[in-house]
Amino acid sequence: MNAPKRLTEVVIRGVPAAARGTWDRRWFVKALAVGGLYYTQRGLFAEVLTLTPAQTQGPYYPDRLPLDQDNDLLIINDNITPAVGTVAFISGRVLDRTGTPIRGALVEIWQADHRGNYIHSQGLVAGGVRDPNFQGYGRFLTASSGEYLFRTIKPGLYPGRIRHVHFKITLPGGRTLTTQLYIEGETGNDGVLNAVPVAQRPAVVRPWVPIPGSAVGALAVTFDIVMDYTPADGPTPSRPTIVSFAGIVNAATYSPGAAPGSWITIFGDSLAPQARTWREEDFAGDSLPTELDGVAVTIEDRPAALYYVSPKQLNALVPSDVAEGPARLVVRNGSGISEPAGVEIKRLSPGFFTFPREYVAAVRSDGALLGPPDLIPGVATVPARPGDAILLFGTGFGPTSPEPPAGRRFQGAYPLAGPVQLRLDTYEVPLAFAGLVGPGLYQFNLTVPDLPDGDYSVTAQVQGVRTEKIALLRVERRNFAGRKRDPDASPVFFSRRFYRRLLRMVDRDMG
Numbered sequence: 001m002n003a004p005k006r007l008t009e010v011v012i013r014g015v016p017a018a019a020r021g022t023w024d025r026r027w028f029v030k031a032l033a034v035g036g037l038y039y040t041q042r043g044l045f046a047e048v049l050t051l052t053p054a055q056t057q058g059p060y061y062p063d064r065l066p067l068d069q070d071n072d073l074l075i076i077n078d079n080i081t082p083a084v085g086t087v088a089f090i091s092g093r094v095l096d097r098t099g100t101p102i103r104g105a106l107v108e109i110w111q112a113d114h115r116g117n118y119i120h121s122q123g124l125v126a127g128g129v130r131d132p133n134f135q136g137y138g139r140f141l142t143a144s145s146g147e148y149l150f151r152t153i154k155p156g157l158y159p160g161r162i163r164h165v166h167f168k169i170t171l172p173g174g175r176t177l178t179t180q181l182y183i184e185g186e187t188g189n190d191g192v193l194n195a196v197p198v199a200q201r202p203a204v205v206r207p208w209v210p211i212p213g214s215a216v217g218a219l220a221v222t223f224d225i226v227m228d229y230t231p232a233d234g235p236t237p238s239r240p241t242i243v244s245f246a247g248i249v250n251a252a253t254y255s256p257g258a259a260p261g262s263w264i265t266i267f268g269d270s271l272a273p274q275a276r277t278w279r280e281e282d283f284a285g286d287s288l289p290t291e292l293d294g295v296a297v298t299i300e301d302r303p304a305a306l307y308y309v310s311p312k313q314l315n316a317l318v319p320s321d322v323a324e325g326p327a328r329l330v331v332r333n334g335s336g337i338s339e340p341a342g343v344e345i346k347r348l349s350p351g352f353f354t355f356p357r358e359y360v361a362a363v364r365s366d367g368a369l370l371g372p373p374d375l376i377p378g379v380a381t382v383p384a385r386p387g388d389a390i391l392l393f394g395t396g397f398g399p400t401s402p403e404p405p406a407g408r409r410f411q412g413a414y415p416l417a418g419p420v421q422l423r424l425d426t427y428e429v430p431l432a433f434a435g436l437v438g439p440g441l442y443q444f445n446l447t448v449p450d451l452p453d454g455d456y457s458v459t460a461q462v463q464g465v466r467t468e469k470i471a472l473l474r475v476e477r478r479n480f481a482g483r484k485r486d487p488d489a490s491p492v493f494f495s496r497r498f499y500r501r502l503l504r505m506v507d508r509d510m511g
């Protein structure tokens, strides 16, 4: 690996200096979009939406859940053979009747493989052989944007039904909706769909649209799910309380659980008196703050560094010496001490930070933010081009060699101890650097290979563990003049200030 090249300062274009310190629920958008218009107008134009109709669960909800339950049904774990079928991206938002996104909604899908077989033990409905490479089931926990994403295939046909994907959504508090998604333009008499009132059918019969330029002919479908939901607005507890379902999650992927040395997000009530991130004065020398505004978090009685505190959310760094297995997390503040919450400490919990719509948080080596041009209103994002040197960011990727000083901020870069493979779809992409660039913050440097236009799923595998969710990278060859490779593809590292901004930028739930 080449010697790291350090850029003294790279400024994300358009970030007003004055915006620093005014983080809101979506700092990134708030700070960069036109006065936060995009996210605040929702309330102004609130209208009552039609509820998504409930439909039968059917007999094939998995009777034994697969080991791999991520949002990529196309690839099982680190298999490199994808499922057979037409690739389809299913995305949308979970909303309440006023159109407000619901955080912490668990979206489960299950569906037939290309031949019509389910992974259920009675699910060989087409009488044939199940596609061994099709996951058949996936789950996704929403962030405050309410967004979800799955990569799957267009479901196969089986007798008696038209093509469909089963959905089950479980909201915080336990309310559930079971429903099904169909393909616009498909004909056939379907008893389940017929039972949906005609006026509600457009909500579940959606267009599956070819993605322009997709080399594999992938389809995209959007399916917003509207549910009857009122957040429990009971009296706010006086002492800190941790949300019981998925209250402690990986800060990048929102998967429940935590890994040593990774960033986690804790959801609850009365967690902190006010919202703020750590500031320079919170550091004692280079020691990371373990108390902000009187708020402290311990995991198995070890203090966790705190990056962000607010009444409903904390961001904490899991101490690197916490042992694997069930652990107890406690929040303490000026009003009291929480009940201990259980959290599973995993050896690794790898995942990439993302921008909206599950696009991976990617930065070109010159500081340009990468994504489809319309990703964030008012913010310049550009697709990645073949040959671009780009950087991705994540947490939970495990030990480095050497290890940085525990519980302290540091300069420099610490490469991962074990091998890591990064893939764009099934293409393995060499990494010029993979390792820690800040406490709990992992960076991956790569050169975009010469790929056809399209959205690619970004995954990585570290010590046999695959990233917990797929994220997307938009690649476009426009302006690509046959450049083979960035002339200077040696690792690029940004300033500490850049990384601080980046962490704020990708935390979609602050506030």
Ligand SMILES: [Fe+2]
Pocket: 058, 060, 161, 164, 166
């Ligand atoms: Fe079915």
